[in-house]
Amino acid sequence: MSATPASNTPAAKEALFSRGNQKILRDGLWDNNPISYQVMGICSALAVTTAVNTSVVMSLGLVAVLGLSEAIIGSIRNYIPPRIRIIVQLAVVSAFVITLDLILKAYFYSVSKQLSVFVGLIITNTLVMARLEAFSMHNPPWKSFLDGIGNGAGYGLALTAVAVIREILGSGTLLGYHVIPASWYAHGFVNNGLMVLSPGAFFVLGLIVWTHRSIAGYVEGK
Amino acid sequence: MIHYIDLLVKSIFIENILLIYFLGMCSFLGCSKRTDAAIGMGWAVIFISTVCTPTCWAVKHFFLRKGGLAWAGIPNLDLTFLIFIMFIAVIAAVTQLTEMIVEKVSPPLYNKLGIFLPLIAVNCAILGASFFMDQRNYTLAESVVFGFGSGTGWALAIVALSTIRKKLGYSNIPGSLRGGGIAMIITGLMAMGFMCFSGINL
Numbered sequence: 001m002s003a004t005p006a007s008n009t010p011a012a013k014e015a016l017f018s019r020g021n022q023k024i025l026r027d028g029l030w031d032n033n034p035i036s037y038q039v040m041g042i043c044s045a046l047a048v049t050t051a052v053n054t055s056v057v058m059s060l061g062l063v064a065v066l067g068l069s070e071a072i073i074g075s076i077r078n079y080i081p082p083r084i085r086i087i088v089q090l091a092v093v094s095a096f097v098i099t100l101d102l103i104l105k106a107y108f109y110s111v112s113k114q115l116s117v118f119v120g121l122i123i124t125n126t127l128v129m130a131r132l133e134a135f136s137m138h139n140p141p142w143k144s145f146l147d148g149i150g151n152g153a154g155y156g157l158a159l160t161a162v163a164v165i166r167e168i169l170g171s172g173t174l175l176g177y178h179v180i181p182a183s184w185y186a187h188g189f190v191n192n193g194l195m196v197l198s199p200g201a202f203f204v205l206g207l208i209v210w211t212h213r214s215i216a217g218y219v220e221g222k
Numbered sequence: 223m224i225h226y227i228d229l230l231v232k233s234i235f236i237e238n239i240l241l242i243y244f245l246g247m248c249s250f251l252g253c254s255k256r257t258d259a260a261i262g263m264g265w266a267v268i269f270i271s272t273v274c275t276p277t278c279w280a281v282k283h284f285f286l287r288k289g290g291l292a293w294a295g296i297p298n299l300d301l302t303f304l305i306f307i308m309f310i311a312v313i314a315a316v317t318q319l320t321e322m323i324v325e326k327v328s329p330p331l332y333n334k335l336g337i338f339l340p341l342i343a344v345n346c347a348i349l350g351a352s353f354f355m356d357q358r359n360y361t362l363a364e365s366v367v368f369g370f371g372s373g374t375g376w377a378l379a380i381v382a383l384s385t386i387r388k389k390l391g392y393s394n395i396p397g398s399l400r401g402g403g404i405a406m407i408i409t410g411l412m413a414m415g416f417m418c419f420s421g422i423n424l
Contacts, residue, residue, distance in 0.1 A: 036402075039248075039251055039401075039402040040248060041248070042244070042247035042248060042251070042406075043244045043245055043246070043247045043248070043346050043350075044244075046244040046247065047243065047244045047245075086314070086343070086344075087311075087314055090310055090311075090314065090343075090344075091307065094306050094307040094310055095307070097306055098303060098304075098306050098307060101303075101306065102303060116357065117350060117353035117354060117357060120305075120306045120349070120353050121245070121346045121349060121350055121353070123306060123310050123349065124310070124344045124345065124346040124349045125346070126248040126344060129344050194414075197413075197417065198241060198242050198243075198244065198410075198413045198417075199410040199411070199413040199414040199417065200410075201244070201410075202406050202407065202409045202410030202413055203406075203407060203410040205406050206402075206403050206404070206405075206406030206407035206410065207403075207407075209399075209402050209403040209406060210396075210398055210399045210403040213398035213399075213403065214396075214397075214398035214399075217398070218398060219397040219398055219400060220400045220401030220402065
């Protein structure tokens with residue numbers, strides 16, 4: 001692949017990772033992060049983040065589902081009748097989610113038990129629906145695929161950040177290994193039980209949204 | 223009878239589908255900016271949840287579970303892997319049907335709830351309630367009570383948040399915390415309030 005910038009003639013074939021495509025990838029990851037910027041797909045961001053390993057598995061699953069279903073919708077976008085497009089999107093997403101659920105049950109049974117209903121709920125994850133509706137209904141498969149990967153990764157990034165904070169403060173572990181030294185406990189350090197419960201999730205995510213938005217300089221409603 | 227009342231109280235307060243299980247967060251944050259919109263959305267969720275959970279139960283009981291198709295002469299078929307796609311199809315169909323029926327029968331009600339109904343098809347509180355119904359093996363009567371209870375719990379939470387957000391309009395919040403961030407922190411405080419119920423053993 002040449003490093004020259006994309007030619008101006010529309011007939012020229014765009015490089016696989018041209019600057020525009022890189023932007024699509026980066027957009028979801030940081031500039032337009034689905035969790036903290038668009039505030040979408042929050043349900044699972046809160047529910048699966050008590051431990052890092054479940055949230056990593058969840059994020060990888062979502063990246064795969066989102067990328068593949070965006071690619072599929074992107075390639076059949078001109079044949080979908082507009083009136084029934086939501087149901088078509090739901091059908092495509094559910095097919096991938098079923099596959100993901102079966103794979104998790106077969107190879108990662110304990111994680112799949114912990115994730116419980118939240119794998120199935122990827123179907124109604126608003127992030128998935130919003131990206132399909134807003135991006136892949138108007139863009140070719142490869143761009144849509146990149147958009148899915150970028151947004152999925154951005155989602156995963158936010159999820160992992162929440163999970164790291166909650167697991168360290170809530171259980172004193174990271175990926176199941178103790179990271180808070182025993183001497184701290186001897187001096188009266190106590191795990192914060194609130195972090196494992198639902199209010200902790202809301203607080204941590206609220207603070208992460210705040211942090212990201214103040215770095216990015218974004219103010220809602222302006 | 224007391225069993226059903228227990229289940230109802232549990233699904234509304236102790237295990238509130240939004241504050242404890244985080245389901246339906248997106249429409250919760252999106253529709254809570256105005257109180258009348260929140261009330262409309264709340265009613266719509268209560269109704270659809272009460273209808274959908276038992277309908278999903280019926281679909282699971284008569285078609286998808288192992289041996290469910292015995293009435294059709296195929297006793298060994300196990301279609302449980304189709305639960306995801308069938309449940310979302312049921313929910314989408316029920317919301318569409320409700321929209322059409324309400325439009326025919328009661329135009330004033332349609333004017334109130336009409337715009338919320340399409341949003342509900344992708345509200346994970348409804349799908350989540352059906353998945354919990356499947357996971358916990360509820361009976362038909364239990365699934366009606368659970369569907370109604372979880373819908374009511376969700377409605378309660380969104381109406382409460384919308385009134386708090388109305389008050390927040392007068393306070394001076396740091397720019398980047400406005401909107402999503404502060405709503406999340408308030409929801410956390412509400413969840414803490416609801417944690418008080420978790421000591422109750424039913």
